[in-house]
Amino acid sequence: MxxxxxxxxxxxxxxxxxxxxxxxxxxxxxxxxxxxxxxxxxxxxxxxxxxxxxxxxxxxxxxxxxxxxxxxxxxxxxxxxSPASRTLNPSSLGGSAVSPMLEATLDNMRETFRHLSDKQLADIVAKLADRRGKTYLIGGRFTDPLARYMAAHLAIVQPNVFHLAGQESIWRDRLIDMGKRDVLVIFDIRRYQDSLVRFAETAHQRGVQIVLFTDQWLSPIARFARHVIAGRTAVPSAWDSSAALFVVAETLIGAVTRQLEADSAKRIRELESLR
Amino acid sequence: MxxxxxxxxxxxxxxxxxxxxxxxxxxxxxxxxxxxxxxxxxxxxxxxxxxxxxxxxxxxxxxxxxxxxxxxxxxxxxxxxSPASRTLNPSSLGGSAVSPMLEATLDNMRETFRHLSDKQLADIVAKLADRRGKTYLIGGRFTDPLARYMAAHLAIVQPNVFHLAGQESIWRDRLIDMGKRDVLVIFDIRRYQDSLVRFAETAHQRGVQIVLFTDQWLSPIARFARHVIAGRTAVPSAWDSSAALFVVAETLIGAVTRQLEADSAKRIRELESLR
DNA sequence: GGAGCGCTGTATCGTATGTTACGTATTTTG
DNA sequence: CAAAATACGTAACATACGATACAGCGCTCC
Known part of the structure; x- marks a missing residue:
């Protein structure tokens, strides 16, 4: 062979x-x-x-x-x-059944961050932490949970964070409230969903800044996006992995929180007292 | 430079x-x-x-x-x-803000999987792939997206997978349908939610097998759980990280899919034709 | 609302690149 | 040792690629 x-x-x-x-x-x-x-x-x-x-x-x-x-x-x-296949010889590590999956995932993360500059992340953080506009989040069939995860955290450190859920018609209607100062965070990996692309296009036309989380082949939404985060998704499984994007999301969440530290601390105290 | x-x-x-x-x-x-x-x-x-x-x-x-x-x-x-120079991000040398986050996350994953035996995972996979019973998934405030993510995938390769969403009263009522053959997958990390603990306890009393995703300090639900997956969550951020648990979830999803390969392939083809 | 500027795509042009034909050199075989 | 076959380089050719000029369009700023 x-x-x-x-x-x-x-x-x-x-x-x-x-x-x-x-x-x-x-x-x-x-x-x-x-x-x-x-x-x-x-x-x-x-x-x-x-x-x-x-x-x-x-x-x-x-x-x-x-x-x-x-x-x-x-x-x-x-x-x-797949940096792993090159650097290490296959025989060197003990043959665990799960480790190919873990190894691939770790590689994906390193590789994803390697293509991500501090400056790029800083720009996105600045935009997400900018409280003059609203933040909307939405995802595709399998990635919508990531949008939820991010929304759940961001909504705590600042107001005006909305996760767009439910039927397409529902979130399409929300477009009416979106404008220039707003940010739309979209998660879209293969197979890219037409509904999301249409949504992104309309939002873009309304002047909304789009932050796109996608895979390395880039969703068509990249056309309209102000910022694109391309994560590696290949793993030895029937499914693509969103783990790298997940870690980027967590990184952004952490950075935004630090950015808003003064305000968010006060806000969190208030939330505590509401329970 | x-x-x-x-x-x-x-x-x-x-x-x-x-x-x-x-x-x-x-x-x-x-x-x-x-x-x-x-x-x-x-x-x-x-x-x-x-x-x-x-x-x-x-x-x-x-x-x-x-x-x-x-x-x-x-x-x-x-x-x-020089293969070595490729693996590290140039920015990781000069005090980058993101790379400590990445490094901590990678460590968390390695550490999490180190404490996870193949046998333990195999048992869980066998249980999740067992089609005699139903599979329910639920999570806490920040981890529910992980439950959704897992449910979205599992529901494709097999029937009878349900994500428990919405208000507490809604999913409490679903307890009535749960029995010995069923599995309940719960995500719960600090700060542990009382509502989930109560829910888990009742389910346990009804004979439901519980698979718990939690942090290394173990949610009180561990008491009732048949299988416990303890993920590392510490990162240099104001928030805990669920990334390690996410990767475990993806690993399980992949393994279950492979387990059901014959059936799931047929099922996926059917789903395709429904679109 | 109008004028100006800047960005982008279409169409055309020139050129560098891959391709091929041919003649010479070199090796191989009877 | 001779003759043939194979290999190699030179030079001419054609294609496809990058470069450029130009026009249409949207956008911003008066």
């Missing part, structure tokens, strides 16, 4: 003529980056001519150079998305 | 017009691979035109698209050569 181009090469390098072998060796030595550059640059690095490079990729079974590059990119993409 | 293109983007994304911001977001979400493809493919993925992509890279300070791609490749090369 040959899965990567690197394996394919080492499998066939013996049957190659001298020039192509030099190409193969340079590619292996700088794998896979040389292969992503132009055929001319590749040929220069290998010290051969560009036609030799083309014959080389043809011998590997590719129709043309772009096809070869695409395959390399796909390979790279697969590597970059 | 800006070292990577990703940082550069998050630094300037605030000043970008809508179209270029979409480009920026898609690049961040699929970093950095989309940027290595052609401008046309990039533009299609971002849902904008190719000139917008070119204006985007120009705004980042590049003379032309190839120069932008070369920089991305160099960055990738540096990463691939």
């Amino acid at each position: 040959i899965s990567s181009i690197a394996e394919l090469i080492s499998d066939r390098i013996g049957t190659m003529p001298a020039g192509e072998r030099r190409a193969a060796q340079t590619l292996i030595a700088n794998y896979p980056l040389i292969g992503l550059k132009t055929a001319a640059e590749f040929s220069a690095a290998a010290g051969v001519s560009s036609p030799t490079i083309l014959r080389f990729v043809a011998r590997l079974g590719f129709q043309n150079y772009p096809e070869f590059q695409s395959t390399l990119q796909d390979e790279l993409a697969a590597q970059l998305q | 800006i070292s990577s293109i990703a940082e550069l983007i998050s630094d300037r994304i605030g000043t970008m017009p809508a179209g270029e911001r979409r480009a920026a977001q898609t690049l961040i979400a699929n970093y950095p691979l989309i940027g290595l493809k052609t401008a046309a493919e990039f533009s299609a993925a971002a849902g904008v035109s190719s000139p917008t992509i070119l204006r985007f890279v120009a705004r980042l300070g590049f003379q032309n698209y190839p120069e932008f791609q070369s920089t991305l490749q160099d960055e990738l090369a540096a990463q691939l050569q």
Whole structure:
């Protein structure tokens, strides 16, 4: 079973003529980056001519150079998305049944936060903590609980936080109260829901700022969103994982609370006395 | 000090017009691979035109698209050569506000799963997948969204899954339908809610098996529970974190789905056709 | 409400890139 | 040692890619 181009090469390098072998060796030595550059640059690095490079990729079974590059990119993409598979050898850890799921989830979180800058989060926190406008939250079929979770916390540290629940017609009607100063937090991962997209579009037209929690393939709502948080969702399960988005949500909740510390502390005391 | 293109983007994304911001977001979400493809493919993925992509890279300070791609490749090369440097976020070095939160959460998860045996999980899965009885789910003030999340998934792979929502009196009345073969999944972390404890006690008296998700200090409901999952909740925030429990929930969802694979696949197909 | 500015997409252009044909060099085999 | 076959590079070609000019549109600010 040959899965990567690197394996394919080492499998066939013996049957190659001298020039192509030099190409193969340079590619292996700088794998896979040389292969992503132009055929001319590749040929220069290998010290051969560009036609030799083309014959080389043809011998590997590719129709043309772009096809070869695409395959390399796909390979790279697969590597970059699951850091674990690359860093640790499979035999090193004890074979627990649950740990693949846990490991994947931990990777997803690290990866999600790696693509999330402090500045981006700070901007979102500032917007969520801005009390001149209202905050609305809504989610899709499986992610609506995340919207609820976030709403439950935010509603405690500040007024004017609303979770949009129930039937579509109900929350569509709420659009009438939304305007420029307001924020709409939407959770939407595959398979993206049309109803949410329509809702987001209308809200956007009304000038509402949208904060979108989605997966790495980006919900179509990203079109209308002011801020996009792309979480990794891939786990060894029949379902996608929302855990990374959940942690981002908790991080934001914590940051908003700290931001509003003075006010929220007072508010929380008041709430306590109401019980 | 800006070292990577990703940082550069998050630094300037605030000043970008809508179209270029979409480009920026898609690049961040699929970093950095989309940027290595052609401008046309990039533009299609971002849902904008190719000139917008070119204006985007120009705004980042590049003379032309190839120069932008070369920089991305160099960055990738540096990463691939020292795998260690990739795993840590550059911002985690200089006192970032978010990464303590992430680190604590990751620790919580590892710690939570360390105290969770495969056998314990397998028992719970077996019980949840047992279709002779009904499954009820409920949670506390902040954890009810977790109950909803779990219910939303379980209800798809098997019948007779119910989330108990609304006012206390409503779900108390549902006790009448609960019996020995049924399972009640409860989420309860500090501060533990009296209403839930009373509910759990009554259910227990009726012979209902209780699966409890709680924190490491154990809700009083643990007294009545057949299975207890104790998650770590401590994070540097004003709030406790439910993320570890969330991941356990997802793990169970995945395991139950696999357990019921044959039946659930058929069921899911049926559901699809109902849309 | 009107004028100005800035953003974005369409269409066109030039060019860099991959591709192919061909001739020479090199190796292999009878 | 000779002849043939294979490999390799040079040069011409075509395509597809990035760049640019321009027009339409929405937005903001008087």
